[in-house]
Amino acid sequence: MRVYQTNEIKNIALLGSAGSGKTTLAEAMLYEAGIIKRRGSVEAKNTVSDYFPVEQEYGYSVFSTVFHVEWNNKKLNIIDCPGADDFVGGAITALNVTDQAVILINGQYGPEVGTQNNFRYTEKLKKPVIFLVNQLDSDKCDFDAIVSSMKDIYGPKCVQIQYPITTGPGFNSLIDVLLMKKYSWKPEGGAPIIEDIPAEEMPKAMELHKALVEAAAENDEGLMEKFFEEEALTEDEMREGIRKGLVTRSIFPVFCVCAGKDMGVRRLMEFLGNVVPFVSEMPKVHNTRGEEVAADSNGPTSLYFFKTGMEPHIGEVSYFKVMSGTVKAGADLTNADRGSKERLAQIFACAGANRIQVDEMCAGDIGCTVKLKDVKTGNALNGKDCEYKYDFIKYPNSKYSRAIKAVNEQETEKMMASLIKMRQEDPTWVVEQSKELRQTIVHGQGEFHLRTLKWRMENNEKIQVKFEEPKIPYRETITKAARADYRHKKQSGGAGQFGEVHLIVEPYADGMPDPTVFKFGGQEYRINVKNKEEIDLEWGGKLVFINSVVGGAIDARFMPAILKGVMERMERGPLTGSYARDVRVIVYDGKMHPVDSNELSFMLAGRNAFAAAFREAGPKILEPIYDLEVYVPADFMGDVMSDLQGRRAMIMGMDSEAGYQKLQAKIPLKELSNYSISLSSITGGRASFTTKFASYELVPNDIQQQLVKEHEAELASED
Known part of the structure; x- marks a missing residue:
C-alpha cells in the first residue's frame, strides 16, 4: 500500500439511527473498493464491522469500526459508528477525528431521534453533513415524504443530488441531478448502467438540477456571478461550489442508496472521493495550550490516540490520528501525558478486525498499532522537541447508573481491573468508587449500555457480577440557629482527658455578614470574631468555623482539634448518615485543664457539641436535583x-x-433511576434526553420521614 499524502486523505464518519444500515453500507463500500471479496451480512455475523462477540450476540453495533478504502487515488478513512444512543461515545469520538459526516436515514421511517442527536453533534463540532437515504427497497419507503420531512427539520440547506424513480421491492434505478444521468442496476447490484435521463423524468430532473446549481453557486462569489449571467455551471464548478458549501455547512447534499443490494454505493464513493473536503480544508484542532495544530506532514510528529480496542490473542489495539508530521514504523516517540517512551514497532492501515501493515503515515491519516506499553485513550505521542497534548473530545453526561458487585467478593479486585480496562474502550462508561455511598457505581448512557458491560464481564472476563440500585448522595443541613455544649472528661490513672466546648451552629449562605449576637432561652450571646475559616467541602457547600472565645477559656492551639471533630461529624449527619453542608459553627466558650487537656479531648468535645447542636437546629435532608432536557416527537x-x-x-x-x-x-x-427505560417504553425508543446536575434542594417532609426511618432501621440491623 502506497503512502498517501495529506492532500490525498479524507476522513469520514458513518452515522445514523440503529437499523439505518451503516454496517451493511460499510460492507458494500469495502466490496466496491476490493478490500473484501464478498459482502457479509449482519444476520450471518460475518461483517467487517460488528466483529466483536457481544455485537454478534445482540445484533447491534457496540463499538465504532475503523476501516479504509482506496478510491480514485484517494484514501478514505471511514469510521462506522454505533447507532443506538447508548453507544454515542463512538459517534462523538469519530466526529472529532474525522472531517465529514455521512448520516444515514432509514427509508422506512425517515429522520428519527438518533438522526436528530447525530445532527446536533455535527452542528456543535461544525462538521459537514451528507444525508444518505438508505433502504429504498422497503415497502414503507416514501422518498418524497422523507425529503419533505428533512427540509422541515433542517431547512432549505437539504439539496437533492439524487432521487429514486420508484421505491419499494422493485427499486433499481435513480436519477443523478449533478451528473444529469440515470443510474440503474441489475439484481446483483454493483456496477451501474449509466444512461440519459428518460423524457418523462426530465422536467423533475431539470428543476432539481437548477436548485442544486443555485445552492452550489451561493458558496462562491465568482460562481454566483457566472450563475446570474448564464444560469448554468460546469460539473467541476458545481463540485467546487458544493465542496465549499460542505465546509461552511451551508449545503447538506441528499443521496440515495440501497446498501443491502449494493445499488448507489459506487456513485456515493465517487462523490466522497471527488467532492468532500480534504483534511487540510477543515478548521485546525487546538492543543491544550490553545495552539493551532496544522495537518502538515512537514510539521513536528504528533499522534493522538482516540480509541483502544481489546482483541483476543492480540490484546490492546491502539487507534491514532496523525495530527502533525509523519510517523514511520519503528519510530521512538514520547508520551506527552505520561512521560514514558514508546516505540511503534509496526503501524497499520485499519480494515475492521484486519490490519494492513504500512511503513509510513502522513498528517491527517488514521491508523493503528499494537503492543504499546503505556498508552491510554486520549494520550498523545510526540516526536523530538514536540510536547503537544489534546483534550478536544467532550462526552455527554451519564444517563443511567447502577451499583456493581462481584457475586464472589474475592473477585472484586479482578472486576475493578476489568472495568478500568473496558473504560479504555468506551470512555462513556464512568466507574466511581464512592466512599460516601460505600458502593462501586457504573455510570453509562442507558440500560442497554450497562447490560452490554455486564454481558462482556460475564462472558469475556468470566466474572459473575450483579447490579443494584445505587444509593442517592443526600446531604444534610440545618434551618435555624442552635446552641450546645459538651464536656469530655475521662480519668484513668495518671494524666486524664478534659475538654469542654460551647458552640453555636446556624445555616450558612454565601455573602452572609459575620454574626454579632444570638439569643437562646432569654439569654444573649455576643460574638467577637477572633478568627474565621471558610472551608469549601469536597462534597459541595461550605463549613464556616469561627473562633469567638474570649479570656483564654480555650487555648488557640486546641481550635484545630475542635474543627477536626466538627468535620468528622459533618461526614456523618445525624438524620441519614449523609454529608452535612452549609453550616456556620461559632465556638464562643469552653474550659480546659492545665494538665489533662489535649487535642483528643477537644476533638471529642467539639464533635459531640456539634452533633447535639445540629439535632436542635431544624435539620433537613437535601436531595440532588438535575436539569433534564427531553427531545420527544x-x-x-x-x-x-x-x-x-x-x-x-x-x-x-x-x-x-x-x-x-x-x-x-x-x-x-432518585426519580431518574429508571427514566431511560420508561422514556423508551413510552415513546417506542423515539425520544432522547440529557441531564446535568443543578443543585441540592430540600426533600418533602414525608420523604424525609421515610428516609430517617430507613436509616434508623439500617443502624439497628448493623447492631
Whole structure:
C-alpha cells in the first residue's frame, strides 16, 4: 500500500439511527473498493464491522469500526459508528477525528431521534453533513415524504443530488441531478448502467438540477456571478461550489442508496472521493495550550490516540490520528501525558478486525498499532522537541447508573481491573468508587449500555457480577440557629482527658455578614470574631468555623482539634448518615485543664457539641436535583409530561427544535433511576434526553420521614 499524502486523505464518519444500515453500507463500500471479496451480512455475523462477540450476540453495533478504502487515488478513512444512543461515545469520538459526516436515514421511517442527536453533534463540532437515504427497497419507503420531512427539520440547506424513480421491492434505478444521468442496476447490484435521463423524468430532473446549481453557486462569489449571467455551471464548478458549501455547512447534499443490494454505493464513493473536503480544508484542532495544530506532514510528529480496542490473542489495539508530521514504523516517540517512551514497532492501515501493515503515515491519516506499553485513550505521542497534548473530545453526561458487585467478593479486585480496562474502550462508561455511598457505581448512557458491560464481564472476563440500585448522595443541613455544649472528661490513672466546648451552629449562605449576637432561652450571646475559616467541602457547600472565645477559656492551639471533630461529624449527619453542608459553627466558650487537656479531648468535645447542636437546629435532608432536557416527537408529549409529573419533576419550559419538542424540567436524581427505560417504553425508543446536575434542594417532609426511618432501621440491623 502506497503512502498517501495529506492532500490525498479524507476522513469520514458513518452515522445514523440503529437499523439505518451503516454496517451493511460499510460492507458494500469495502466490496466496491476490493478490500473484501464478498459482502457479509449482519444476520450471518460475518461483517467487517460488528466483529466483536457481544455485537454478534445482540445484533447491534457496540463499538465504532475503523476501516479504509482506496478510491480514485484517494484514501478514505471511514469510521462506522454505533447507532443506538447508548453507544454515542463512538459517534462523538469519530466526529472529532474525522472531517465529514455521512448520516444515514432509514427509508422506512425517515429522520428519527438518533438522526436528530447525530445532527446536533455535527452542528456543535461544525462538521459537514451528507444525508444518505438508505433502504429504498422497503415497502414503507416514501422518498418524497422523507425529503419533505428533512427540509422541515433542517431547512432549505437539504439539496437533492439524487432521487429514486420508484421505491419499494422493485427499486433499481435513480436519477443523478449533478451528473444529469440515470443510474440503474441489475439484481446483483454493483456496477451501474449509466444512461440519459428518460423524457418523462426530465422536467423533475431539470428543476432539481437548477436548485442544486443555485445552492452550489451561493458558496462562491465568482460562481454566483457566472450563475446570474448564464444560469448554468460546469460539473467541476458545481463540485467546487458544493465542496465549499460542505465546509461552511451551508449545503447538506441528499443521496440515495440501497446498501443491502449494493445499488448507489459506487456513485456515493465517487462523490466522497471527488467532492468532500480534504483534511487540510477543515478548521485546525487546538492543543491544550490553545495552539493551532496544522495537518502538515512537514510539521513536528504528533499522534493522538482516540480509541483502544481489546482483541483476543492480540490484546490492546491502539487507534491514532496523525495530527502533525509523519510517523514511520519503528519510530521512538514520547508520551506527552505520561512521560514514558514508546516505540511503534509496526503501524497499520485499519480494515475492521484486519490490519494492513504500512511503513509510513502522513498528517491527517488514521491508523493503528499494537503492543504499546503505556498508552491510554486520549494520550498523545510526540516526536523530538514536540510536547503537544489534546483534550478536544467532550462526552455527554451519564444517563443511567447502577451499583456493581462481584457475586464472589474475592473477585472484586479482578472486576475493578476489568472495568478500568473496558473504560479504555468506551470512555462513556464512568466507574466511581464512592466512599460516601460505600458502593462501586457504573455510570453509562442507558440500560442497554450497562447490560452490554455486564454481558462482556460475564462472558469475556468470566466474572459473575450483579447490579443494584445505587444509593442517592443526600446531604444534610440545618434551618435555624442552635446552641450546645459538651464536656469530655475521662480519668484513668495518671494524666486524664478534659475538654469542654460551647458552640453555636446556624445555616450558612454565601455573602452572609459575620454574626454579632444570638439569643437562646432569654439569654444573649455576643460574638467577637477572633478568627474565621471558610472551608469549601469536597462534597459541595461550605463549613464556616469561627473562633469567638474570649479570656483564654480555650487555648488557640486546641481550635484545630475542635474543627477536626466538627468535620468528622459533618461526614456523618445525624438524620441519614449523609454529608452535612452549609453550616456556620461559632465556638464562643469552653474550659480546659492545665494538665489533662489535649487535642483528643477537644476533638471529642467539639464533635459531640456539634452533633447535639445540629439535632436542635431544624435539620433537613437535601436531595440532588438535575436539569433534564427531553427531545420527544409531538404526539408523545402528553404522555411524557404526565410521566414526569409522577416523578416529582418541575416543568421549566417547552420549545420546538428541528421537528421535535424540547421539554425542560428539574427532577430529583432518585426519580431518574429508571427514566431511560420508561422514556423508551413510552415513546417506542423515539425520544432522547440529557441531564446535568443543578443543585441540592430540600426533600418533602414525608420523604424525609421515610428516609430517617430507613436509616434508623439500617443502624439497628448493623447492631
